[in-house]
Amino acid sequence: MTCRFLFAACAVLLVCAAGCQDAADPPAIDGELAMRYAQGNYDLGPRIYRTEGAAKSAEWIEKQAIEMPGLLESGGRVRIIGPGAVKNVEIVIPPTVRNTAQGDDCDFIVVGAHHDTKRLFSVPDFAGANDGASGVGALLAMVRTCVEYMQKRPLPCGIRFVFFDGEEALYQYTETDGLVGSRAYVDMLAKNGEKDRCRAMVLLDMIGDRDLHIDLAGNSTPALAKLVMAEAEAAGHADKFSPGDTAILDDHYPFLQAGIPAVDLIDFQFGPQNCYWHTGADTMDKISAESIKCAADVALRTVWRLAASGFKDLPK
Numbered sequence: 001m002t003c004r005f006l007f008a009a010c011a012v013l014l015v016c017a018a019g020c021q022d023a024a025d026p027p028a029i030d031g032e033l034a035m036r037y038a039q040g041n042y043d044l045g046p047r048i049y050r051t052e053g054a055a056k057s058a059e060w061i062e063k064q065a066i067e068m069p070g071l072l073e074s075g076g077r078v079r080i081i082g083p084g085a086v087k088n089v090e091i092v093i094p095p096t097v098r099n100t101a102q103g104d105d106c107d108f109i110v111v112g113a114h115h116d117t118k119r120l121f122s123v124p125d126f127a128g129a130n131d132g133a134s135g136v137g138a139l140l141a142m143v144r145t146c147v148e149y150m151q152k153r154p155l156p157c158g159i160r161f162v163f164f165d166g167e168e169a170l171y172q173y174t175e176t177d178g179l180v181g182s183r184a185y186v187d188m189l190a191k192n193g194e195k196d197r198c199r200a201m202v203l204l205d206m207i208g209d210r211d212l213h214i215d216l217a218g219n220s221t222p223a224l225a226k227l228v229m230a231e232a233e234a235a236g237h238a239d240k241f242s243p244g245d246t247a248i249l250d251d252h253y254p255f256l257q258a259g260i261p262a263v264d265l266i267d268f269q270f271g272p273q274n275c276y277w278h279t280g281a282d283t284m285d286k287i288s289a290e291s292i293k294c295a296a297d298v299a300l301r302t303v304w305r306l307a308a309s310g311f312k313d314l315p316k
């Protein structure tokens, strides 16, 4: 072996240390753990925006993060963010490879889900197992995986897991009703001068359906949707994903409006003719650990691939 070859081999090793996704060991969540988190969130009961239920849900998510092994010890941070009645929860995972050129101002990806539930006058105790709790369970389990996985597969960018409040409209979607938490979060990024460092947004919504089939929202950024489809294929879940052609108003939308590439992983066929959606039938027996794991694993693989490649598939 010549010195030159040795140098080349070292260079490859260094590049891999900066975030190669090992095909034999991609990031994957514990589906049962995600289900336990979903159950815990569901058991809080209704979590309607501007009510004590949503405030309690935010505090509960914050507590799960604080108690998560290794999160705070590895530099992770958690906080509840307003303004006002908005109770978004943000869990920040800093990069494990420091980009000295960027310092603390590193690029990051947002992974989102909403934690509020729909106000249903006909079902006052509506607690949204799929429409709410499944995304919360997925994200908390993803945080847990990231903390462990980043020790062996360092990542050169940050990940921010954001649990949005006020996704559901109290009456109907308008400029000020619905998507309240995600709009407030994007406004905050713009005000703090962080918007340009937010390189992508991956949203999970209604991903727990036992009969899972995710149609990516048709207004997702095409290059990002393509990456998700490729990772679904690589994960062996190609049959559970379609590119989708229906635009959906969801928490990825304020990010798109701000020019941030975004994709929405959503299964908007919940029960025959979507009859479980926003009804008393959206209960824990309708969702499964396997479905949450399927969606979360594909989302996490996408995040890792994007970050590890230096966002080459999503140029600024």
Ligand SMILES: [Zn+2]
Residues within 6 Å of the ligand: 118, 131, 168, 278
């Ligand atoms: Zn909903």
